[in-house]
Amino acid sequence: MRIAVIGAGAMGGTIAALLAVAGHDVEVTARRAGLAAIRAHGIRLSGAWGEHTAAVRVNGELEATPELAIIATKAMDAAAVATENAQLLRGVPVIVLQNGLGGLEAVADALPDSPVIGALALYAASYVAPGEFTVTAAAPTYLGMLRDGADPAPARAAAEILGAALPVSVVDNFSGARWTKLVINQVNALPAVTGLSVQDVIAHGGLRRLMTRSIREAVRVALAQGVRFETVNGVTDRVLRLVARAPVLLGQLLPLRLAAYLGDVPNPGSTLQSIRRGQASEIDYLNGAVVEAGKTSAVPTPVNAQLTALVHEVERTGRHLTPDEVLARMRSHAAG
Structure with a gap:
């Protein structure tokens, strides 16, 4: 599957590497030193989920329409990257992997035609060097819909894809999560x-x-x-x-x-x-x-x-x- 990961920091870089290792065609976006490093040697991942060097396509901005997208930027950047990539993401299921409150709502507003799925990553990952990350604690990622009671089908479909690469659970009470x-x-x-x-x-x-x-x-x-x-x-x-x-x-x-x-x-x-x-x-x-x-x-x-x-x-x-x-x-x- 063609999967885009927008934001290749510690959390996004980890999930991008694991998806690529699982056999998916992954495009990531990165900046400056991270962009250069991933272009040179791929994403290097170590720690609790093993040692991997993942070959991914990397660009400063998303260049191809994916079948599934993951926004893994900081919460304050979520609306901007969703808007910048709105044309390529129209109708595409989008997972928003972020801390805190506000980022998920901002993406849903920017991409009204896309199913938007919330993600809470409980694994702990650290930045080692540009394009290099280590997982210091393995744990599941929780998926759910922004509004409780919404059709959970998009979250379940996304969990089936991600579940082959890392532990994932779907929760109905995502607001509580x-x-x-x-x-x-x-x-x-x-x-x-x-x-x-x-x-x-x-x-x-x-x-x-x-x-x-x-x-x-x-x-x-x-x-x-x-x-x-x-x-x-x-x-x-x-x-x-x-x-x-x-x-x-x-x-x-x-x-x-x-x-x-x-x-x-x-x-x-x-x-x-x-x-x-x-x-x-x-x-x-x-x-x-x-x-x-x-x-x-x-x-x-x-x-x-x-x-x-x-x-x-x-x-x-x-x-x-x-x-x-x-x-x-x-x-x-x-x-x-």
Whole structure:
């Protein structure tokens, strides 16, 4: 099958390589050093799903009409790439593989004639070098439709294609799955602020408690909006409701569980990876999305608001904060 993967970063590059290894005709879009590297040697993939060098067609912009497309850019770029490729994607099923809230809706608006399928990738992949990625934790990708109750046939058809290359599940309650993933993505902000791995942040008692508070805010916002969380990687609606009510001391069990799932290979998280490459991060679609949703639900989100601001500060200054500096800044904010 002809499959286009728009955005060959760590997540898109991983799925493109696996699809090519599975025998599909894959065209990817990439920029600058990534474009040159993939042209020179294909996509090099290592880690939990094996060692592969995948031959793919690569261009700065999509050149051929695919039978299936995957948009794997950052959320803030989703609308632009969908619009730029609208002619080639008209009527083509499009999978949107992104973190946070907003990107899927933007693609659906830009491609009204295409079936648009949401995708939540739970595998962890890191950028090693241009065109080279490593999978640090293997996990399923969840597919579903933007609107609960919509015909799931496009998601099931896409899952059948992707399932030959990597583990995939289809969920009916995709809106609940997105919120569960958004809660899990609370692990991203503090590594971006400190420059530490997710595991090192969670191992630090003060930072772990801070992460737990940000998780509790996100869960409380979702519950205020009537969300029923979907089970994602063993994180259930029951667990998240308990975290929302439980003391921070007990709630820390969730980030500790997430660290155990990531294993021993240091995981920087996607937000820190963006900052290391000098790129804008998706923080406004992660912690920032919790803040915006909190405003509409009248749920206070001071921790998420401050973490969003701190990530933007690091993006602007290029200087990470020590754990003590982070905790002092958060205490100062709370006192103010």
